[in-house]
Amino acid sequence: MVTLHGEYNGWVILLSFIIALFVSYSALNLVYKISHSKGKVQLGWTLAGAFVMGSGVWTMHFIGMMAFHIGIPITYDVPITLLSIMASIGASYVAFYLTLAKEINRLKLLFGGFVMGAGIVAMHYTGMASMHSPTMSIQYNPHMWILSAVIAVITSCAALYFFINFRDGSRAAWSKWAAAALMGLAVCGMHYTGMGAASFWCGEIAANAITGDIPINQFLLISVTLVTLLIMLVTWIAIYLDRTVLERMAYSDPLTGLANRHAMNRYFNSRLDSARSYGLLFLDLDQFKIINDTLGHDVGDLLVEAVAKRLRSHENEGAQTFRLGGDEFLLMTKGMDQSEVEQLATNILEDIRKPYLLEDNELYITGSIGISMFPEHGKDRSSLLIAADTAMYQAKHRGKNQYCLYNKQMERELLRRMELEKDLRMALAKDQFVVHYQPKWDASSNRPIGVEALLRWNHPGFGRVSPDEFIPIAEETGMILPITRWVLGQACRDCFEWNEGREVPLSVSVNMSVSVFDSKNLEDMVVSALLHSSLDAKLLELEITETIVMHNVEDVVEQLKPLRERGVLISMDDFGAGYSALGSLDLIPFQTLKIDKLYMQQSESPSKRAIVHTIIMLAKQLNLDVIAEGVENEQQIAFLQSAGCSMMQGFYFSKPMARADLDLWLQQSMFVSHPQTSQSMLV
Numbered sequence: 001m002v003t004l005h006g007e008y009n010g011w012v013i014l015l016s017f018i019i020a021l022f023v024s025y026s027a028l029n030l031v032y033k034i035s036h037s038k039g040k041v042q043l044g045w046t047l048a049g050a051f052v053m054g055s056g057v058w059t060m061h062f063i064g065m066m067a068f069h070i071g072i073p074i075t076y077d078v079p080i081t082l083l084s085i086m087a088s089i090g091a092s093y094v095a096f097y098l099t100l101a102k103e104i105n106r107l108k109l110l111f112g113g114f115v116m117g118a119g120i121v122a123m124h125y126t127g128m129a130s131m132h133s134p135t136m137s138i139q140y141n142p143h144m145w146i147l148s149a150v151i152a153v154i155t156s157c158a159a160l161y162f163f164i165n166f167r168d169g170s171r172a173a174w175s176k177w178a179a180a181a182l183m184g185l186a187v188c189g190m191h192y193t194g195m196g197a198a199s200f201w202c203g204e205i206a207a208n209a210i211t212g213d214i215p216i217n218q219f220l221l222i223s224v225t226l227v228t229l230l231i232m233l234v235t236w237i238a239i240y241l242d243r244t245v246l247e248r249m250a251y252s253d254p255l256t257g258l259a260n261r262h263a264m265n266r267y268f269n270s271r272l273d274s275a276r277s278y279g280l281l282f283l284d285l286d287q288f289k290i291i292n293d294t295l296g297h298d299v300g301d302l303l304v305e306a307v308a309k310r311l312r313s314h315e316n317e318g319a320q321t322f323r324l325g326g327d328e329f330l331l332m333t334k335g336m337d338q339s340e341v342e343q344l345a346t347n348i349l350e351d352i353r354k355p356y357l358l359e360d361n362e363l364y365i366t367g368s369i370g371i372s373m374f375p376e377h378g379k380d381r382s383s384l385l386i387a388a389d390t391a392m393y394q395a396k397h398r399g400k401n402q403y404c405l406y407n408k409q410m411e412r413e414l415l416r417r418m419e420l421e422k423d424l425r426m427a428l429a430k431d432q433f434v435v436h437y438q439p440k441w442d443a444s445s446n447r448p449i450g451v452e453a454l455l456r457w458n459h460p461g462f463g464r465v466s467p468d469e470f471i472p473i474a475e476e477t478g479m480i481l482p483i484t485r486w487v488l489g490q491a492c493r494d495c496f497e498w499n500e501g502r503e504v505p506l507s508v509s510v511n512m513s514v515s516v517f518d519s520k521n522l523e524d525m526v527v528s529a530l531l532h533s534s535l536d537a538k539l540l541e542l543e544i545t546e547t548i549v550m551h552n553v554e555d556v557v558e559q560l561k562p563l564r565e566r567g568v569l570i571s572m573d574d575f576g577a578g579y580s581a582l583g584s585l586d587l588i589p590f591q592t593l594k595i596d597k598l599y600m601q602q603s604e605s606p607s608k609r610a611i612v613h614t615i616i617m618l619a620k621q622l623n624l625d626v627i628a629e630g631v632e633n634e635q636q637i638a639f640l641q642s643a644g645c646s647m648m649q650g651f652y653f654s655k656p657m658a659r660a661d662l663d664l665w666l667q668q669s670m671f672v673s674h675p676q677t678s679q680s681m682l683v
Contacts, residue, residue, distance in 0.1 A: 017188050019060045026052055046097065054089030057120070060188070061088075061127055077130040084126035091119025091156070113157030120152045124194045137202070144197030151190040253323040255301055256308035264322040264330060268381045278334045279341035281319070282370040282388035283311075283348070285327035286400040295361060302358045303365065310351045319344060330388075338373055338405070345369045345403035353401065366401035368392055377406045390414050416462070421473050423459065428486060432458050435490050436656035437508070439665065440627060443637060444646035448669055450507035450541070452649065453491040454656045455483070471513075480515045485525045492533035492540060494659055498666060499539065506666075509541035509571060514548045522559050526568060537567035541592070545573050549588060557587055564589040571627075575615065593619050597630025600650070603639055616644050 061084075098112040128138060251263035259267070285307065292300040304327060311321045311329055319331040331348070333341055349367055356363040370392025378384040387406040390413075395404035427433055437451040457465040474480040488510055495508040516522050530537055542563070549556055549572070560570055571592035595615055602608045612628075619626045628640050631650030640648060654665060 013188075013192075015063055017060075019056060019063065022056070026056065046093065050089050050093035054092035055085060057092065058085050058088040058123060058127070061124055080126060080130035084123045084130060087119050087123035087126055091116045091123065094119065109157060109161065113153050113159075116156035116159070117149065117153030120156065120190065121149050121194075124148070124152075124190070128194070128198060139199050141197045141199070144193065148190055148194035148197055151193050155190050253308075256305055256323050258308050258312065258321050258323040258329075260322065261324050264324070264332070265381070267320060267322075267332065277337065278332060278374050279336055279338070280372045280374075280384050280388040281331040281333070281341065281345055281348070281403075282372075282385070282392045283329040283331065283367050284392055284396070285352075286366045286368055286396070288327040288365065291363065291365070299358055299361060299363075303356060303363060306356050306358065307352060307365075307367075310354075311348065314344065314348055314351070330385075341371055341373065342403065342405065345371060349401065349403065368395040368400050369403035370395055370406065371403055372406045377411075386414070387411070417473065420459070420462070420465065420470055421477060423461075424470060424473060424477065424479050427457060427459075428482060432460070433483070433486065434458060434658065435487060435494065436658055437494075437662045438649060438656040439654050439662075439669075440509075440647060440649045441653045442647050443641055447504070448506060448653075448666065449647065450509060451495075451662065452509045452543070452656075453487060453511075455487055456656075475513055475515050478515070480513045481519055481521065484510075484513060484516050485521075485528070488525055488529035489532060492529040492535040495539055496533045496535045498663060505536075505539055507539045507541050507569065509543050509569075511543045511573065512548065517548060517552070517556055517559055520559070523562055526563055527566075530566075537563075538569065541569035541571055543571050543573040543594065546575065553587060557589075560589055574629075590624055592625040592627060594649075595626065595628045595645075597650070600628060600630035600632070600636050603636050609639065609643075612640075612645075613643050620644065 094112060094116045098108065131138070251259060251266065253260045285303075288300065288303070291303060304323075307327075308321070308323060308329070311331065314331070315321055319333050322330045322332070324330055331344070333344065336344070349369065352365065352367045356365070370388045370390065372378060372384045372387035372391060374384060377387040387410075390410050391404045391406040394410060395402050398404065434456050436454045436456050438454060439448045440450045440452065441447070442449045455467055455471075457467075457470055459465045471480070474483055491508045491510050495506070499505040512522070516525070526540070526542070529535075530540065542560075544556070564570060569591050570589055571594055572588075572590050573594045574596040575593045593615065595612060599608045599612050603612075616626050625647060626645045627647040627649055628636075628645050629649050631637060631640070631648040631652050633652060636650075637648065637652070640646070657665060
């Protein structure tokens with residue numbers, strides 16, 4: 001037997017290293033996708049990564065074997081070659097699978113490197129076994145074989161280390177290429193060490209026939225290289241599409257093109273952690289719903305797009321713009337102090353209120369901005385967003401078209417509101433609610449004609465909580481429904497009791513919320529209260545506001561008609577204080593109009609007096625009763641009587657009082673001959 005001494009083709013060796021380099025770089029890109037995927041998508045990326053990396057490493061080894069020229073024709077056994085490819089893919093799968101663990105200690109790293117290295121060794125020497133020639137045999141130097149195996153394990157451990165450190169995708173591109181180059185050198189080192197462990201033998205007759213003129217199979221070399229590069233190219237395209245096109249879809253708003261809420265969360269987590277100071281501007285468009293309802297959602301979308309375009313123009317001032325949904329936007333500034341953020345808010349508001357020309361419509365709109373600053377108003381995303389949102393609602397409360405900077409007073413109000421919301425859910429069960437009653441007086445007959453039920457909350461910590469404070473919370477949380485049911489029941493029971501033995505019964509009126517109408521439970525609540533109290537339906541009056549009427553006229557009428565047929569009275573509360581409901585007065589079964597107390601507070605104004613005269617005249621023409629709220633002095637009484645209104649309600653006659661005080665007041669009122677003297681009965 002004669003030893004065959006081969007030689008390497010330098011260009012083919014260079015080609016094998018280039019393939020190893022690109023394979024390593026592809027693997028580092030794939031490990032990011034695998035680590036940031038979930039479920040079946042993650043499994044798909046893992047299998048794809050194992051196939052790309054495994055076939056790429058195998059190609060590098062195969063081309064490395066083709067670079068070695070021994071002067072005799074060599075063929076490759078297909079089944080054994082396929083087996084070597086499977087070994088390479090299996091080793092690559094182990095590598096990617098290990099990167100899925102959140103924490104990998106040294107023991108796991110070494111074990112994974114050993115398993116992966118074993119797979120690469122199996123791939124290499126199985127591939128060597130696929131080399132076939134009838135005149136050639138292969139023998140291995142055991143020391144070099146062991147060295148190649150050790151290099152394979154070390155290479156695998158290094159690859160796993162790089163995979164773990166690059167799976168978050170935060171490293172720079174140059175560091176990724178440097179790591180890929182080290183991995184490529186390590187893979188090539190293992191391969192050519194393994195090739196050095198092999199010695200090729202043939203008989204003397206075959207050796208004498210060697211000419212050395214057998215060229216490299218260029219077709220096979222080029223085909224394998226192109227297929228491998230094509231696989232990696234397709235992989236890179238898939239990664240690019242996933243990172244750019246799909247990511248853009250996931251992190252951008254389809255209507256405006258601005259970054260969306262998901263992008264905002266990512267921006268918080270990545271870019272702003274290192275900032276020493278930054279500000280949040282929470283913007284909400286004022287009365288945007290009216291434009292949507294009157295001109296349609298298409299025009300509303302065009303308006304949102306136009307506003308987004310104007311907001312984007314302020315990004316060169318240091319702001320990053322996000323659309324959170326609807327007509328809500330968030331601008332985040334980095335490295336700006338409070339005065340600069342406030343100036344930016346002023347500029348934005350001035351820009352927004354400029355006219356918009358959309359589909360032959362000249363529109364005007366304003367915005368309200370709430371501002372929070374890091375770290376003064378919070379040190380995490382949630383607290384800063386809550387602070388900015390709270391400040392924005394404060395800006396709306398102050399009259400809109402302005403900005404408001406969050407402060408500690410708002411924080412105290414927010415904490416109080418959260419405490420009230422929490423305790424409100426248990427207030428009914430703990431009997432913290434009480435019903436107070438304010439009488440209604442008929443000045444023409446000089447006697448009480450009814451009372452209005454007013455809810456009060458005796459909070460164990462805050463004391464008496466105003467309805468103006470807790471009723472909006474109850475409406476937002478849905479607690480207004482059980483609370484209204486309880487008030488109806490209590491008011492009906494009390495009314496039944498105080499009318500026992502009275503010749504002229506007194507009615508009770510209860511205020512309704514729009515949420516009750518939305519729930520479709522109004523009739524059930526009223527009928528249940530009347531049945532359990534045995535109260536005559538004619539002694540119960542439901543007070544609804546103009547806002548409720550304008551909310552959905554047809555639905556309100558449909559729900560009130562069966563109650564009116566039972567005899568329940570209906571009145572419109574705070575008439576003249578909200579939207580005009582004149583067009584609906586003849587549709588809704590009202591019996592009474594209650595003039596809002598605003599007109600009594602400004603009863604010296606000639607215009608307000610004229611409006612009161614008009615309301616009273618309108619009510620008479622529609623055969624409706626009229627009650628004036630907020631009466632506090634004799635001059636107001638005289639004015640109302642001269643205008644033709646004799647039914648009144650206000651502090652002049654009595655403040656709201658508890659049930660026990662009402663019983664005493666009613667007893668005393670039986671002996672009152674002039675309403676002026678009733679002031680002595682105030683509570």
